Every structure is written in structure tokens, then in C-alpha cells.
Amino acid sequence: MASRPVDPRIQRAQRGDREAAGALLEELLPKVRNLVRYLVRGDAEVDDLSQKALLAILQGLKSYRGEGELVSWANKITVRETIRSRKKDRADRAALSAIGPELELLSAATPDPDRYLARRAAVRRLETLPEDQRDVVVLHHVLGMSVPELADELGLPFDTAKSRLRLGMEKLRAEEEAP
């Protein structure tokens, strides 16, 4: 893929300009947190894992050469770091309990409470999936990766990725249709 000229602000951050790095992180933070939340069960670990992802993004920034959008590059780093850091023990502990009452969050989530609630409902459904299915579903539907791309990203055989995606979506639909 051809490289494009790197945004001067990114270049400054790559050279170690703290202010530029801070501005970049502030811009990336909302998406990083949302992506982390799509990938983990419950809310409890979102900020810890987001910080790890941001740190990994900063540490890897020098390797960014403008191939593709910075956000896409940062999304991949976030996925890798989150999956790497995720602990299996959490399993069910934080799953549904941490969804919590949503009403108190609505004021903070405005100006678009409907979208916010739709996304909270989406992650509530995702909590029902095993992590391996959840990962492929999120990478495919939330990040828009093709099956070959996500198989490559997760280090999976193509057929395995495809099968997990199918099983995951079947479960999600069943969950959606459940009374």
C-alpha cells in the first residue's frame, strides 16, 4: 500500500513532542475505549486496558509510516493489545453485572442517547459469546475487516475464522430473538 505524507502533528508526536502526543491520544481515546469495550466483558477493565492500548500506540508510533489511516492503524494496535492483556479469569465475573443501570449514564451520554443505548445493547449481547467468537465478530462487523484480514490479524486459519464468525452471529441473533 502506498504511503501518504504523514500529518505534521503525527510527525511531531513521533519525534517525542509531548504536547502533540497528548493531542493525538485525546483524539484517539474515545474510539480506543469503545473498541476495548466491544472486546472485553463488562466495564470494569475498560480504562486500564485503554491506557495500555494508548501506551502501545505511543510506543509503536515511530513505526507508523502513513500506510492507511492512523485510526485504522491504532485500531489494530488496540485489538492486539487488548486481546494480549485480557485475562481469562474475568470470564463471567464482570459480564452482565457491570452493565448496570443505564439511566444514570444517559445524561452523560447525550447528545445521542439512542445510539448510546443501542451500543450498550450490542455489547450486552456480545457478553454471551465466548471470547474467540466475540473477537472475530467485532473485527468483522465493528471494524469492518474482511474474513481473510481478520484471520490474518488474529493468527487463525481462514476456515476457523469463518466458522467462528458464523457461530458467533448465530448466537447473537438467537440472543436477539430470545423473549
Next chain:
Amino acid sequence: MSDPLLPPLDDGPGPARPLSPAESQALVRRTLELHFQAPRRRFAPWAIASSVAFFLAASSATAAWWIGQRQPEARARTITPPPPAPPLPPPPASVTTETTAAPAPAAPLESARQLADSPEPPIEIEDSTPTPKRKAPRKVTPPRPGPGPSPTVEAADLLAEANALLAKGEVREAERRYVAVTVRFPGTSSAYVAWVAAAGLRLEHQKDPSRAERAYQQALALDGRGPLDPEIRYGLAECYRALGQVDAERAALTAFLAGRPSGPRRARAERRLAELGAP
């Protein structure tokens, strides 16, 4: 590719819970601190000693609360007087905040290390007041360099508040104060101590080894060879044990023993390592 069940990632809100602008800035600031300053950071020895004293105060507060829970009848009497606060080396004249890194002379660092590794000090529980005002840690705070409260004093106040809350058994509030120290004074020795204290609470009181492990790792990221290193390594081993991560537990115990600790934890660590066997 998009499915109505799963909205794509865009600039819209959710699914993460919303953060206030201040919280977002704090998270970014912490990340920047870790990135730009954390590697092999060494703190000024007086700041370390001060913070370690607070950590010990926190340990005392935990123990006081614990004993208070188990032995309510003991509240009416003094168990043992607390030890005097450890002497502090004077702060260097040029140091104005504890974020200023300075080479750590061997002697003060060693004494701080011994302090951290020593058994918990005896605890005084006052008559009918399970939450004694812990003034002792304030005595070890270095003199203010100028008018107005310094970051050190503010951090010390927050740590003292946390310790007092802990003594009252308000574990969750205490943890919030410790985390507040890490947010408001990122990259400082106070943050280092606060991470360790928060980790201990998460592990022992909230039974949450996963979050405790993260807090210990945050402390390690701030100072990989700090005065509370034995506390961190042992705590990490306990986290990994609770998480069933045998290899990580073995590595943490080995790192703990490599610091040549003394006291009962050493024997426990050796015994556990033998139980785990070779990798």
C-alpha cells in the same frame, strides 16, 4: 458487512461508558507520564521514604480495621504503641516537587527497602475510636519549598485520607483515594505507593486479583526496582495464584526471592515455589 446488531465503530457515543473531559485528560496524562518518564525512573530518596511511611501507615490502617472487625472487644484498649516515624534525609535544596528524579544514594534507599520489607508495625487502636487520626506520616513530609501547599503535601493529604478511610473499613472509598493520588500526581513516588496500596486492597479486600495485578504492574512501570519491590513481587505472585497462572506465579515468586527478603513471606514463598515444582 455491517449488521444492525453490531453498530460499526465511529465517532458516536458508546459502548464504553462516557468519561468526563477531566477523566479523559487524566487518562491521557497518565499514559504520557508512563511513556515519557517511566523507564527506570528513580525517585528522590526523601520522597521514597515519605511515601513508604504512608504505605506502612496504610498497612497499619488495614490491620487496624481487620483487627477491629475480628476483635471488637479489643477496641477499648491500647494494643501496642506505634513505632516512631522513620527519620528522613533532608530534601535537596533544588528539589521543589517529588516528581524531580534524583540519583538514589545507596544508604537511604537500602533503609527504605528494609523498612518496606520489615514486618508490619504494631498497631494502636484508640478507645472507642477505630479511626485514629494518623498524624505520624505527616511528620515525615519534607518542608515546603515555598508558599502554598506543594504537590507532595497534597499527595500526602490524600494518602492520609485514604489511610483514615481504610481504618474505618471504608475500603472502596479508600481505594478511590489511592487511585486519585495516581491520577493527580502521576509518575510520582506517591503514585507508586498508591498503586501498591490500591493493589493490596483489590487483592485482599475486594477479591479481585485481576485488577490488583494491573495496579501492581502500574507500580512496576513507575519504578521497577523501587523500595516496595518485595511487596509488589509477592503481591503479584498472590494474584497469579488466584488467577491460576502457574508460570507467572512461579516467575513472581522467583523475582521476590531474588530480592533476598526476610521475614515469614520468604519461607512461604520458598514453600510455594517448591510446591509448584520446576517449569
